[in-house]
Amino acid sequence: MLPETGRAVLPHLRSTPRAVVRLLAWSVPEMAQTFFLGYALARALDDGFLRGEPGAGMGWLAAAGLSVVLAGVGTDRVHVALAAIAEPMRDDLIRRVVHRALRDADGAAVSRLTHQTEIARDTFANLLLVSRTFVLSAGAALAGLLALAPVLLLIVLPPLAAGLMLFVATLRPLTRRQEAFLVADEAIAADLDAVVAGLRDIAASGAQPWVAADAGAGIDGELRAARALARWGTLRDLAVGVAGHLPVVLLLGTAPWLLGRGVTPGALVAALAYLTQALLPALENLILSLGTTSARLAVVLRRLAPEDTCGTTPRPTSAQEARHPAFRHTRRVDDTRITAGSGPVRQAHTQKDAFTAVPETGRADSQRPESNVPPKRQPPGAAVSPPAVSLHNLTFAYGPHAEPVLRGVDLVLPPGGHLAVAGPSGIGKSTLAALIAGVLAPDRGEVRLCGRDVRGLGPGDLAALRVLVPQEAYVFSGTVRENITYLCPEPPPDAALLASCAAVGADGLVGRLGGPEGRLDPRALSAGERQLLALVRAHLAPAPLVLLDEATCHLDPAAEARAEHAFMARPGGCLIVVAHRISSARRATRILVMDGTHTDCGTHEDLLARSTLYRDLVGSWADRSQPALLQRDAYSVDPVTGAGLTGDGRHVVTHGPGGQVEAVGDLRDRGTFYGQ
Numbered sequence: 150m151l152p153e154t155g156r157a158v159l160p161h162l163r164s165t166p167r168a169v170v171r172l173l174a175w176s177v178p179e180m181a182q183t184f185f186l187g188y189a190l191a192r193a194l195d196d197g198f199l200r201g202e203p204g205a206g207m208g209w210l211a212a213a214g215l216s217v218v219l220a221g222v223g224t225d226r227v228h229v230a231l232a233a234i235a236e237p238m239r240d241d242l243i244r245r246v247v248h249r250a251l252r253d254a255d256g257a258a259v260s261r262l263t264h265q266t267e268i269a270r271d272t273f274a275n276l277l278l279v280s281r282t283f284v285l286s287a288g289a290a291l292a293g294l295l296a297l298a299p300v301l302l303l304i305v306l307p308p309l310a311a312g313l314m315l316f317v318a319t320l321r322p323l324t325r326r327q328e329a330f331l332v333a334d335e336a337i338a339a340d341l342d343a344v345v346a347g348l349r350d351i352a353a354s355g356a357q358p359w360v361a362a363d364a365g366a367g368i369d370g371e372l373r374a375a376r377a378l379a380r381w382g383t384l385r386d387l388a389v390g391v392a393g394h395l396p397v398v399l400l401l402g403t404a405p406w407l408l409g410r411g412v413t414p415g416a417l418v419a420a421l422a423y424l425t426q427a428l429l430p431a432l433e434n435l436i437l438s439l440g441t442t443s444a445r446l447a448v449v450l451r452r453l454a455p456e457d458t459c460g461t462t463p464r465p466t467s468a469q470e471a472r473h474p475a476f477r478h479t480r481r482v483d484d485t486r487i488t489a490g491s492g493p494v495r496q497a498h499t500q501k502d503a504f505t506a507v508p509e510t511g512r513a514d515s516q517r518p519e520s521n522v523p524p525k526r527q528p529p530g531a532a533v534s535p536p537a538v539s540l541h542n543l544t545f546a547y548g549p550h551a552e553p554v555l556r557g558v559d560l561v562l563p564p565g566g567h568l569a570v571a572g573p574s575g576i577g578k579s580t581l582a583a584l585i586a587g588v589l590a591p592d593r594g595e596v597r598l599c600g601r602d603v604r605g606l607g608p609g610d611l612a613a614l615r616v617l618v619p620q621e622a623y624v625f626s627g628t629v630r631e632n633i634t635y636l637c638p639e640p641p642p643d644a645a646l647l648a649s650c651a652a653v654g655a656d657g658l659v660g661r662l663g664g665p666e667g668r669l670d671p672r673a674l675s676a677g678e679r680q681l682l683a684l685v686r687a688h689l690a691p692a693p694l695v696l697l698d699e700a701t702c703h704l705d706p707a708a709e710a711r712a713e714h715a716f717m718a719r720p721g722g723c724l725i726v727v728a729h730r731i732s733s734a735r736r737a738t739r740i741l742v743m744d745g746t747h748t749d750c751g752t753h754e755d756l757l758a759r760s761t762l763y764r765d766l767v768g769s770w771a772d773r774s775q776p777a778l779l780q781r782d783a784y785s786v787d788p789v790t791g792a793g794l795t796g797d798g799r800h801v802v803t804h805g806p807g808g809q810v811e812a813v814g815d816l817r818d819r820g821t822f823y824g825q
């Protein structure tokens with residue numbers, strides 16, 4: 150038996166001493182029966198049938214039959230005693246597994262609880278039974294051989310010992326293979342657990358081939374582990390051959406020599422009976438079944454025991470979790486969009502000079518973006534809240550040989566801060582958002598959310614700190630409630646749900662869809678409607694930081710403003726918006742302008758004064774949304790139609806019932822109207 154199996158099993162045996170004594174006591178009739186089987190056979194032949202006294206022969210055989218009946222009674226009681234040892238051991242294991250599952254919120258614990266504890270119980274009982282039977286049978290058979298003719302031991306013992314030594318030598322490598330196999334099995338269970346939890350996301354993102362390939366790789370891994378296990382298993386067959394079959398061959402081969410040395414024919418037949426009827430079956434059981442059983446028990450017990458005592462497989466790190474494809478997919482679809490190689494990777498950027506590296510503590514107020522708000526004085530000794538977001542020396546490239554998209558970026562955003570990120574297309578705005586959200590891991594530097602390094606955070610912790618809403622809103626078939634409460638750890642009350650809908654401006658849409666229980670078909674929704682639902686979802690989520698990565702681009706400016714105000718109105722709410730409109734940038738208290746080689750951060754006015762790129766951006770935004778045309782003096786209003794016409798005669802302005810500007814149209818293309 151392996152030392153670790155012994156270490157694991159002995160405490161259980163010690164804790165049930167009475168049952169162990171009963172087990173041993175009821176084993177005596179079995180041992181006697183094995184001994185008597187050969188001995189009575191030898192006497193029946195030598196003292197009965199071969200001497201022409203069949204009555205004596207039959208008498209010995211009848212005595213052997215009686216011993217079988219007594220042994221049957223003993224075997225029955227042995228199983229009762231065995232249950233009294235194995236069941237408490239199983240209860241103990243379940244107690245430990247439940248404790249660990251509750252402590253670690255461990256998803257794979259169910260598998261361990263139902264599957265591995267049963268394996269442990271069965272293998273433990275089997276181990277006791279098989280090793281006990283081997284010791285009894287071998288002891289009885291060797292005692293019988295000794296009683297019949299000691300010279301028989303010279304033939305039987307050497308191959309028996311050699312075979313057993315070979316068997317013992319295979320135990321440790323076999324345990325390792327067994328452990329590798331169980332680890333692979335458990336990894337598949339954990340992976341499939343994650344896949345099942347993310348099925349909807351996987352289907353929505355079309356990630357099935359990737360997930361299937363990963364699951365296939367796990368199954369291949371288990372197959373390789375099973376093959377390695379089987380290879381070591383073949384050595385056990387050799388051990389059985391040497392320890393069990395070779396003595397029989399040797400006994401037959403040396404029979405003439407033995408008979409010449411005074412061994413009686415009856416003793417020879419009895420020796421063969423000992424070998425083939427008692428020793429060989431017990432040996433086969435021991436080597437073929439116990440070899441696996443003992444290794445499996447050692448592995449299962451080690452894996453079920455608490456980590457501090459038995460060193461179970463460590464829980465996956467967040468980095469490992471992040472590498473899991475199902476997890477990656479889930480987060481990518483749920484939380485963010487990462488553009489896949491849609492343009493050239495940016496050339497080397499030097500962005501550090503545009504940001505101020507600041508210490509993490511004690512600077513929250515001094516970093517408040519509201520430049521006109523004097524910093525609040527902290528009472529001496531008062532705890533300072535960590536920044537909502539702090540980036541330090543953030544560097545990231547899409548691949549080891551690609552030019553970094555971000556290089557050495559430092560930034561601090563205080564709690565309640567509102568930052569707009571602006572820059573030309575493909576400059577890295579979404580990449581920055583994904584890094585802040587912990588969806589991408591930086592190559593260098595760090596991202597801290599509320600003072601916590603995102604690298605150390607699991608999915609649950611990240612979800613509690615931030616929501617990243619991508620441009621392509623993720624909406625799935627189901628009820629409105631299912632869609633908008635998707636990120637809520639607990640179902641929110643209806644009042645909160647409706648309040649979020651109203652705050653974000655989705656109340657009308659939700660009403661049209663039939664309220665929270667209305668079923669929706671994502672294909673029947675416009676891009677703007679999908680964005681509204683995604684915004685409600687983010688608004689309902691508990692995370693204080695919301696990152697909108699062009700998440701309102703299909704909404705009109707008023708709806709966009711309403712949604713942004715809703716996020717900022719949340720207590721402790723902090724907003725980062727990848728802006729695509731001047732209005733969105735102007736609402737933010739700070740704007741981060743990214744241009745690849747030079748990055749700047751400041752208020753709208755500061756940036757207008759000092760950043761050529763920002764002025765260009767404002768110009769291009771103005772050109773797209775025609776805000777200049779909305780100045781009352783930029784057009785004249787027709788008193789009859791209520792429409793306005795710009796001085797250049799190119800644009801028409803329409804008004805709503807309250808006289809507000811409703812839309813601006815380009816007369817050169819009558820189909821084109823721009824929302825305000």
Ligand SMILES: Nc1ncnc2c1ncn2[C@@H]1O[C@H](COP(=O)(O)OP(=O)(O)OP(=O)(O)O)[C@@H](O)[C@H]1O
Nearest residue numbers: 488489490492493494547574575576577578579580
């Ligand atoms: N998955 C990816 N693999 C390789 N390169 C990528 C990947 N995603 C983005 N990139 C590249 O990284 C750079 C920054 O992309 P990113 O999407 O962050 O820019 P952006 O400023 O958000 O652009 P846009 O305003 O068009 O959304 C681009 O050159 C882009 O081609």
